[in-house]
Amino acid sequence: MGKIMLSTQDTAIIPREWYNVVPDLPKQLPPPVDRDEKNSSIQLLNQILPKTILKQEFTFQRYTKIPEEVQEIYAQIGRPTPLFRAHGLEKALDYHGKILIKYEGATITGSHKINTAIPQAFYARDEGSTGVVTETGAGQWGTATTVAASLAGITSKIFMVKVSFNQKPLRKEIMELYGGEIVPSPSMETEFGRQLLAKVPEHPGTLGIAISEAVEYALEHDLKYMLGSVFNSVLTHQSVIGLESEKQLEILGEEPDVMIGCVGGGSNFGGFVFPLMKKFKETKIFASTASEVPKFTKGEYKYDYVDTAKTLPSIKMYTLGSDFVPEKIYAGGLRYHGAAPSISMLVNSGRIKSSDVTEDQVIDALKLFARTQGIVAAPESGHAIATAIEYVKANRDSKETILVNVSGHGLLDMSIFQR
């Protein structure tokens, strides 16, 4: 046991460089494209993103140095996050293999989102921006953004999907405590929001709509837009999850046979599995998604827009359509219609398998995880746990080592249990 604790406490485990999967993909990543000849949405990225982010978005470099300042903050926000063996869960499932958990809920904001919020806010500040704007579903990304902006000494404005805004009032308070300004989306603050509300006054909102509002607001007010997921640069920042795991596995003397994570836009999943795939080439990989948002199983692999207003470029991904309005599931972070192009490519090629789980399965998984491991995981992460449980049930005698990324805690998402 002592060995396990040691492995999670050492700041020397924090990587000095992020890993970018693009040069190691089996095929060429289809680039973002414009569909409109007159207004280039790729050109628009120049206006709303810090130059450094844009560079990282299109780089072929395998490794990018993490700025010293960001490395230091990574240590302050709880990195490296723990990687431990889930003895309690193994026992409850009567599993004779091993279940290992990488736990991103141990960061100060309670999820992996802070890993990319910090560098994005600092790059925005370094390039002279006074503030950042973004969207949030469940509120995890918004929370990370407000903290990162405050640490960087700039302002933050968050468009929060209305259904989550109503389901999770504490999220708003936390984001305000951190100094952010929060608006439910669709809102009256943007042209796109006003148009939607005129048509559907009770619109529950979607991530696609909130992204459109945030981008419009950033353009109108000369602020920088923060990318929550989907984009390659975000997956690169999130590679700290997999890079740390690699070192922690080495310390523990373990090798995963199976890796499981949940996919909203794909940032925690990509950040977790990509650095590990490089070393563990034969590992089975499962992307867990919500049955209510079955992007990999019912979606199409094609070019589609990132956001509902079609302001941002279209990218090749598995998608349910940029105007898809999902059910009001509690895992707000998984309600996104698409997924990162790199992950989509590998799902399409069969390297990554997908697994849909229902909200009922997720609630059971969250309860079991809380009672056996003491951790209240986020509803999004509950999908990964539920997939792991399904896998164990189907492969009880396999003795495989299963590594699960639990992307966040769910202490502010308790309403899922009052359903």
Place this chain on the structure above:
Amino acid sequence: MAFLTCQFSRGEILLKPLILYFTADYPSTEILKSFLEAVDPDVVKYVEIGIPESNPLYDGPTIKATHSLALKNYKPNHLAEYTGILGRKGIPAFALSYYEKFNKLGSGYATFLKDAGFSGVIIPDLLTDYSEESDRIIPEIEEIFSFIPFFNPATPDGLINAVSSLTGSWIYYGLQPSTGIDIPFDLEEVSRRILDLLPGREINFGFGIRTTGQIGEILSLGSSGVAIGSLLVQYLNDKDLEGFRKFQESVKEVCASAE
């Protein structure tokens, strides 16, 4: 390093730095012909001719707009007129065509392009969207004429090595994922990567080159040449042959001063 690609100005081995891109039949057959007549063989080594497409997915807004107009004027038999003008100047012409036509017509399409006077073809969407076809189609094309691999910063190292080993031809390296857009990048880093991956190969750079200053910089980093496309569209739109000639002169000067 720059003198390697700019030796023409010393009257030695003819290693010329410039590749020009035009969309066939844009803005009209006659205007394009007059531009091709004005191409300076002292500085231009190849000309690429884009075959008009209804959806040139990986072209930027400027080139996309040329395709929609060119499509209205386009006649396949014009291609031989263009390559004929270039041939008389000793400048090889390369076709740039999306994969769909190969998909429909197979290698017969390559034969058609060869008969129209082209020395080879660039297929911008092959590795992105049809990479599973590349092992089959590249050798088929190479039987007929040159297949020019088109790579960009998003092409994985493994794919660059595999595809370039299927050909002996020159290589087209896009500095950006699409034409005519400005994604900030570190020119030296981006160039170094491909030059290090494929030592000894002729690599010409394109996509997003806007100024003669950039041309000088790219050549001095060791590329064999630079391809210019979006930058020429304004000259074509204005029928500004004089401006086009001056542009070619200015590239010569860049080379002379880089020496």
